Amino acid sequence: MTALHIQGGVPLQGKVSIQGSKNAALPVLAATLLTRESSWIRNCPQIADVRHMINLLQSLGCQVQRANEGFVIDSSRAEACRMSGEAITGMRSSLCLLGAMLGRFGEVVMEHPGGCVIGSRPIDLHLKALRSMGVDFAEEDGRLMGRVSRLHGADIRLDFPSVGATENILLAAVMAEGNTVIAGAAKEPEIIALCNYLCACGAVIEGIGSSVLRILGGVSLHGAEYVVPADRIVAGTYLLACVGCGGSVLLENAPCDQMESVIGIAEAMGAKCQKDCERTGAERRPEYGWERGIYVQGPKRPLAITKLRTAVYPGFPTDLQSIALAVLTRANGRSVVEETIFENRFRVVESLRAMGAQIEELGQNKVSVRGILGLKGTQMEAKELRGGAALVVAGLMAEGESEITGCAYIERGYENIGKDLRDLGARIVSV
């Protein structure tokens, strides 16, 4: 797919099944390196970042087979080698191979990991924590080299609950001698997913889901079968699209227990959301056959949000900020959106303005949006993953036709955004 063509202004109607989570699948795939057996990782999303991670694992000598909706990965013959090329520099989550390689081989050489251009994205917290576990790091010509003769457990306090740093420490700590405590750990559902996979392989981790994780080191891990949870960010994207366009949609398998803040914001914008009808006892909708998921009824026009502020989990996710911003350009009133996690998440503002959106910058990480009735469709270029999805949502809401190029960014995280939205009645084609 090189571009998406959208005929906007159509309320959404229908149902879509939510894919597996990108940010949960990637560290779990990296973690398969720690066992010397086969693991079956099911419900892996079919996206570019997963393909890159699989390529990296294969380049390390892992045998990978497709199995139904996932992969069987046998890492018994994996060997340490230098990792480079687009798969590393183009994907931020290749960074979790840092902890996995150190845990398995005691050494790692990799090009500086890339990812979306949404901020400077330093890795100081990763390096400081891994150093405290005995790793020596050096950087040369853009390459990061780490070596440790014996990883040892450590008491680590993270100054910020970094998702990636928590993942890397976990991956090293399960292989270390002695126990590790991570205070100030990230609590994102993707951390829970990684812990659950590691525990299925035999690891012992206490405090899962809390900000203090205790990891018993030196337990030998075996292979396991693991099902990747549904993607809360993809579900949130389609939920917000329905808030922006109106209509009613069913998001099958959406992990509503991980989406409280997003559902709260959607409701504050005037949507009605019913969750997991079996559990809440809400009316069953046999025509949809749904048991788990979210049924959303979008408002005619979204209401403004006095202040939408991103935060670490369980706060409003930074990955949905630009999509919420796109929706608020149509809201009835003035909203303020503040980004607190990444400094460069407002790259969509220029394109939204080109569609007629009234957005004013209030300092580097805050904008004020005055909602207007009709955005106008136009030609836009995606420059990063979630910003690209925000442009798609803006195109759906706008009058007339929009064309979005740069879709390779969007494909890093969405299996098939065009088809999903067509299933929801949108007039969108990939060309």
Ligand code: UD1
């Ligand atoms: C992960 C997610 C990303 C999500 C983010 C926050 C993956 C592949 N990506 O990214 O989609 O938006 O969590 O939920 O799972 N920081 C430092 N030093 C460090 C590490 C991080 O200063 O060593 C800063 C970052 O620059 C950023 C903030 O901490 O400002 C959050 O980063 P982090 O939680 O590490 O996000 P990622 O793991 O990169």
